[in-house]
């Protein structure tokens with residue numbers, strides 16, 4: 001297998017957004033392919049026709065694009081490959097590794113009921129499985145058959161899992177699973193085998209909820225004479241409460257984090273560490289990850305989601321991010337609040353001034369909104385700060401600012417106007433700066449006040465100081 005080209009895939013079902021767990025497996029599969037100069041395939045497993053939607057497909061593709069997990073092939077849609085699955089089914093029936101089963105749902109219920117009554121594990125009892133000398137039941141007229149895989153009845157299925165190590169399951173533990181439904185749509189376990197075979201997938205990384213499916217899949221690969229991929233099953237991601245990460249326990253989709261102002265490089269960095277490590281490295285670029293990621297050091301035990309750590313990672317990338325890029329992200333955030341702002345040099349300068357104190361672009365937009373929409377400081381704070389001693393100074397400052405030549409409307413020019421006002425009114429900086437901030441920004445704490453004021457439009461400043 002080592003001489004084979006490395007080909008990995010991610011195979012989401014379009015029944016919802018791209019889940020964080022799937023995004024992590026996509027990242028591992030992608031990084032593995034990139035590390036070894038192989039190829040990465042995107043497959044859409046849309047055979048759950050009732051629950052699959054185009055909207056989910058669009059969201060999944062958009063999230064993959066946003067994360068930058070580019071694929072070399074795909075998206076391949078399983079529902080466009082039905083003819084291929086049917087051909088393989090026919091091949092298997094002819095070879096005796098699959099057979100039709102005409103059990104009605106009622107018959108299956110009765111079978112399980114009887115097994116439960118006898119205290120046995122419920123399983124298909126093989127009544128339609130052909131065997132030499134065995135008489136099969138008469139074919140009912142009103143039942144559409146399914147096709148079942150004739151799972152080997154003895155022996156053991158074993159594989160050396162890339163994450164979990166050696167795993168073995170005895171064949172007598174598993175029954176003959178349905179591979180084709182009465183409506184001709186294949187089941188997951190069968191379609192996945194045909195696809196991984198046809199797409200020459202060499203390594204399968206996926207969530208460990210699929211460990212129980214793997215023995216069937218290995219048996220089918222063998223029945224088809226297809227080369228086996230290597231399997232790596234990553235443990236679930238737990239929520240902060242120690243339960244499986246689920247929608248009910250907070251955001252689980254990549255889209256939600258995108259909307260909440262996280263950067264894709266932060267998500268990749270955080271997801272990479274959630275189940276994989278490279279020494280003590282916490283902050284690394286995707287290029288570094290690709291250079292390091294060879295499938296080793298994947299964690300066997302479940303990782304726990306840590307929102308505070310993700311926020312910390314994101315804050316790091318916000319600080320590093322290019323200001324023009326932040327400006328367009330903030331402009332989009334503001335637009336979603338109905339505030340239309342150009343992502344221009346001024347907005348970029350604002351991002352530069354505030355990004356050190358923000359963990360997300362939403363927080364950045366929270367800060368920068370004051371430059372574009374009216375603000376209201378808490379009334380009690382304003383009353384305490386806007387004293388009669390300060391009012392004349394604010395009025396004086398307003399006049400100085402109104403008189404500043406256009407070219408002097410910058411940090412230095414405004415610092416000069418502040419200094420002159422303080423001297424004239426015998427005040428200390430905080431006595432003037434705090435009420436000034438409250439009036440302009442609606443809050444008492446900001447970065448350096450001269451820099452903050454310089455980014456305002458002069459008319460806005462003059463009008464906010466008018467009522468001082």
Ligand code: GLU
Pocket residue numbers: 010011012013045192205206207210
């Ligand atoms: N469609 C399956 C899922 O979303 C894919 C599992 C696999 O990778 O084999 O869980």
